[in-house]
Amino acid sequence: MRQLRFLQAMNEAYRQVMAQDESVMILGEDIRGGIRGETKGLHAAYGDDRVLDTPISEAAFTGFATGAALAGLRPIVQFQVPSLIYVAFDQLVNQAAKMRLMLGGQADLPVTYTIMVSGTRGGNAGQHSDNPYPYLVHAGFKVVCPSTAYDAKGLMIQAIREQDPVVFIASAMSLPQKGEVPEDIYTVPLGKGQVRRPGTDVTVVAVGHLVPEALAVADSLFEKRGISVEVWDPRTLLPFDRDGLLESVRKTGRVVIYDDTNRSCGYASEISAILGEHAFSYLVAPIKRITRADIPLPYNPDLEAAVLPSPKQLEQAICSAWSYSKS
Amino acid sequence: MRQLRFLQAMNEAYRQVMAQDESVMILGEDIRGGIRGETKGLHAAYGDDRVLDTPISEAAFTGFATGAALAGLRPIVQFQVPSLIYVAFDQLVNQAAKMRLMLGGQADLPVTYTIMVSGTRGGNAGQHSDNPYPYLVHAGFKVVCPSTAYDAKGLMIQAIREQDPVVFIASAMSLPQKGEVPEDIYTVPLGKGQVRRPGTDVTVVAVGHLVPEALAVADSLFEKRGISVEVWDPRTLLPFDRDGLLESVRKTGRVVIYDDTNRSCGYASEISAILGEHAFSYLVAPIKRITRADIPLPYNPDLEAAVLPSPKQLEQAICSAWSYSKS
Amino acid sequence: MSNILPPQMARKMYADMLRIRQFDTKVVELVDDDLIPGSCHEYCGQEAVAVGVCSALTDKDILTSTHRGHGHTLAKGGDVGKMFAELFGRSAGYNKGRGGSMHIADVSLGIFGANGIVGAGAPIACGAAHKFKAAGEPHVAVSFFGDGAINQGVVHEAMNLAAIWRLPVIFVCENNLYAMTTPLREVTILELHERAQSYGMASIKVDGMDVGAVFDAALSAVERARSGGGPSFLQCDTYRYFGHYSGERHMKTTYRTQQEIDEWKKRDPLDLWAERLIRGSICSAQDIERMKREVDDEIAQGVEYARGCPTPSPQDALEYMYAVNYPYTPAKGAEQ
Amino acid sequence: MSNILPPQMARKMYADMLRIRQFDTKVVELVDDDLIPGSCHEYCGQEAVAVGVCSALTDKDILTSTHRGHGHTLAKGGDVGKMFAELFGRSAGYNKGRGGSMHIADVSLGIFGANGIVGAGAPIACGAAHKFKAAGEPHVAVSFFGDGAINQGVVHEAMNLAAIWRLPVIFVCENNLYAMTTPLREVTILELHERAQSYGMASIKVDGMDVGAVFDAALSAVERARSGGGPSFLQCDTYRYFGHYSGERHMKTTYRTQQEIDEWKKRDPLDLWAERLIRGSICSAQDIERMKREVDDEIAQGVEYARGCPTPSPQDALEYMYAVNYPYTPAKGAEQ
Numbered sequence A, B: 001m002r003q004l005r006f007l008q009a010m011n012e013a014y015r016q017v018m019a020q021d022e023s024v025m026i027l028g029e030d031i032r033g034g035i036r037g038e039t040k041g042l043h044a045a046y047g048d049d050r051v052l053d054t055p056i057s058e059a060a061f062t063g064f065a066t067g068a069a070l071a072g073l074r075p076i077v078q079f080q081v082p083s084l085i086y087v088a089f090d091q092l093v094n095q096a097a098k099m100r101l102m103l104g105g106q107a108d109l110p111v112t113y114t115i116m117v118s119g120t121r122g123g124n125a126g127q128h129s130d131n132p133y134p135y136l137v138h139a140g141f142k143v144v145c146p147s148t149a150y151d152a153k154g155l156m157i158q159a160i161r162e163q164d165p166v167v168f169i170a171s172a173m174s175l176p177q178k179g180e181v182p183e184d185i186y187t188v189p190l191g192k193g194q195v196r197r198p199g200t201d202v203t204v205v206a207v208g209h210l211v212p213e214a215l216a217v218a219d220s221l222f223e224k225r226g227i228s229v230e231v232w233d234p235r236t237l238l239p240f241d242r243d244g245l246l247e248s249v250r251k252t253g254r255v256v257i258y259d260d261t262n263r264s265c266g267y268a269s270e271i272s273a274i275l276g277e278h279a280f281s282y283l284v285a286p287i288k289r290i291t292r293a294d295i296p297l298p299y300n301p302d303l304e305a306a307v308l309p310s311p312k313q314l315e316q317a318i319c320s321a322w323s324y325s326k327s
Numbered sequence C, D: 001m002s003n004i005l006p007p008q009m010a011r012k013m014y015a016d017m018l019r020i021r022q023f024d025t026k027v028v029e030l031v032d033d034d035l036i037p038g039s040c041h042e043y044c045g046q047e048a049v050a051v052g053v054c055s056a057l058t059d060k061d062i063l064t065s066t067h068r069g070h071g072h073t074l075a076k077g078g079d080v081g082k083m084f085a086e087l088f089g090r091s092a093g094y095n096k097g098r099g100g101s102m103h104i105a106d107v108s109l110g111i112f113g114a115n116g117i118v119g120a121g122a123p124i125a126c127g128a129a130h131k132f133k134a135a136g137e138p139h140v141a142v143s144f145f146g147d148g149a150i151n152q153g154v155v156h157e158a159m160n161l162a163a164i165w166r167l168p169v170i171f172v173c174e175n176n177l178y179a180m181t182t183p184l185r186e187v188t189i190l191e192l193h194e195r196a197q198s199y200g201m202a203s204i205k206v207d208g209m210d211v212g213a214v215f216d217a218a219l220s221a222v223e224r225a226r227s228g229g230g231p232s233f234l235q236c237d238t239y240r241y242f243g244h245y246s247g248e249r250h251m252k253t254t255y256r257t258q259q260e261i262d263e264w265k266k267r268d269p270l271d272l273w274a275e276r277l278i279r280g281s282i283c284s285a286q287d288i289e290r291m292k293r294e295v296d297d298e299i300a301q302g303v304e305y306a307r308g309c310p311t312p313s314p315q316d317a318l319e320y321m322y323a324v325n326y327p328y329t330p331a332k333g334a335e336q
Ligand SMILES: Cc1ncc(C[n+]2csc(CCOP(=O)(O)OP(=O)(O)O)c2C)c(N)n1
Pocket: B029, B056, B058, B080, B081, B084, B087, C041, C067, C068, C116, C117, C118, C119, C145, C146, C147, C148, C149, C150, C152, C176, C178, C179, C180, C244
């Protein structure tokens, strides 16, 4: 089948949905120029009213999308870099995330927020490199975090079609990844995880761009030590496919969570807590979290590497979970 | 000993530290008027330059405190209601929280943020009732959440004296609570939890204003069913007294976390994850979380009560942890 | 008084102001009687602003309101009974008891909701205006906010969006001279409407106690917006009679003098308008009295209706949150 | 040219501009050679702004900078070697390799840091200014930001704080006509400095290619601030020669025409100033050449020095985060 990069898959999703549904619009900074590529061609095809380059006013353009949605449109809000959600935080977590409930269900709020280059690396230092999805999960947003080009297109289309606000995490490390992507419109359902590699000894929950890394570690551990690792990709962070994960853990009894966000109150914490509550009877080893350290990414690449979750740490954690027996 | 309300204890802490240290200043909305009481008398005593009533510009006055601190002052920033941190979120989590590391340690940042009426109830509905500390813990702030008037004074004084940004959670439900408060200046150290009620069967981790509720449930369960509940109060959410908690859990092997914030990626999740990693070998029952539901607080008091953590839920969880045996 | 105003409309404007006055006067009572939870921010004194502006609007136009939102909602046609039902937290309330005073909304009437966060409604209004403009519909969006909101960054960002995209938005700044206890003069220099001028939009100051003046100004702003002329800013100078919120009545606040309050009450918007109606022979004193009785009845009936409405069932507490159609979402507070 | 400028200072201003030009020209090379990670935003073309403003400052005055911060840091006295060391991520760098281009700072020189977030430095400058004012110190705080930042709400909030509290702050808006690919004319109406006027502060536009004009304007703003006259706003019209960031050179962007770039280069701030120095007999052409050689040497030595510096040890990666003196804090990424 045809191969596309993740970024191209996003672009195709935007184009196809916009062609199909006139109420879909997109706004954000430098969208028309489309430097990175995910918005390429949109302005030429869909014009000024549906493809808006905004001033550097994230709070306002986020609120703008809320109003447009209440009035009947279906906006996509692009955040050029992840930390921009912080200046728009009230409009996100205190307005959009609460709107439908506070209105008593008087209106839906079909807005998609794309968070570009989330969790970027390579010397962008502390303010641009966050992977801020735990904040958004805590606030109650639906959040998707695709790990493949296929899922990027399918989850994006589904996200845009949802009647609720949905956050789409476009991980910096995933954007250049290539994969098979059908040309037709298709969707990937929210709330369904996927076994990326079956295994019987240890379950690794890997989020977003860490999925390929986890697969590589799993393969090498099987070769080197015969450990059979199941790699499970949640794909949607909220709603979370708890049953899918429990099925895997019921089989393995051992879990490592591999997640590229800050550790404390992070996403790995939530998964661990779910398991601590619902998988206790079949867990046979401590639940391990391999995450970022709780600091902003330092600039120097060696320091950066030292605080990011690494395949080596993952490997160690898998081995230690595998060899654990209650004393 | 003299009894003070939590709110009065805060006021005394402010007054005493300001009397002692000229570099301490306080700013926020309607501070001088001091309607609630925690800032009463400060303006009269310390004047215009140290007690500032700000415009409704939370982002700016939060950044202002950062600049004042870099220039040598020791500001206290008061957020009149908890959701105001959202409009200031970039200045909090992306500036102040990262400043020292990004500067390579060139400067300290001694700022205290007081979050008033955190987690308020009683019909303030979705936008004013958040208990937003998980966001701030995730961002790496030091966060204190006192449950008694004694700790309120001691932790506030310590918070102001720290060289780092510290968030002080002033829970709405705690403000009217009375307790013994020494007249002298004293501090409560950060990062030290406290056993509020010793017990041997089940550990309840209760945060902030839920401590008294947990104590009442513990007492009644002991009376009714002879269950010996240990109630443990972290007092500081970050740095977290992990050793203190592990000591309790080593004894009981059963844990319920009682926390009044949203559930997903919340503070209870973090505690659960820490235990899933470090207490696994002595846990004999699933770790239970009793938290808010993941929705903004609805207005109607019955609906509100239905989504808040309740003593009844706590009691059930304790009983179920207590009677749990692995099948 | 506005020259072009048909008598019927002039009378309706009086009745509309009266409804707001009586509604919020009742609210204070009901708060004191513990029948309304949370905080209410009464609109009394400012009636001319909501009514003057909303009299220039149709049902298709939309507005975003503030924490002090009862006036805007009533002026735009909100139903007294459904509003009281919401304040009582009943399921027949506008927001099914989920929102209360600070979220009260009737989306079907173009009332996009009160808002607990100062200034937050401004960009929301802009987004709706974009829809109207893009769809070629002649509707406008109104964003109400207080003098305090002028120092909230998002309001500036929103004004700029409206200006550069020539959106059919009207920013209505209700300057009641205080934000809680903070006097305007301590937190701003120059006049508020000068801020809007710097974005390149029409911006004027009007007497916010004179419903006719507000209406005239609103009407030209609305006409400008409908005809593609872009946004406008109206600074309406007015005054609130009660404290910042109902609870303030029981506190000893000193930020305003009784004398100042009394001075402003001499220019009460209802009295001023009644006088003009009578002077212009549009109403008799008896008409005014009759309107008062009618409105009193309406309010009493509204309260009565609301009291009789059932409260929502706690089992439905998670309803209306996003993602309810997925398992375990939204997460309950205890194990599920 | 400024009348009051002593010749020595006029020459220094040229050298300072030259240092920035050569520094950032070198940076582009080093980025292309993969010796500098992350993104750098070069200042070439805008030198007159940083140098004009900083020439009016002392070491005790402070500034907050932007993502395009090398120029401000150098103009305020930043050390070339320590700056390169930071860009190379070395432990002898200004931020010990933790910050890089977007955080570069020398707090001891009053440089409070570059900032990756547009507009975020404005309120930080106000806080420092408050300290000066409250302590009765005659220092000032300067906040640099771009034309794009004028649409960020916090900048407005900060301008208002400075105005109402009469803080010794100078807001310097470097208008290079673009925010990334977005032309100023599409996101603003009217002139930028008119926004500041609406807060009640002195606000003017200057030729940002003329270091003398910038210096004069800065000097009166600084004097106003030092003498208790409150904040000022300077709009400096200028142009950036390179793309938004180093990487843009390898992309096909079309938002600016080559013709526009060439037009602006005709008014190059270094050429303009050299010409005036020579015309005013303050320098000879040979002096200019000598300065160039000196600066080239300084840059070469800086790079040399930085290359020789050790990189920080990964063991210290958690250093400088808050709460490091508490057990388990900050949490490592794996079990600890
Ligand atoms: C962003 C934000 N800051 C602070 C508050 C707390 N608060 C609620 S109303 C208010 C005063 C608002 O004043 P103004 O805008 O003049 O409206 P008024 O109450 O006078 O109608 C404040 C400070 C808030 N709700 N939102």
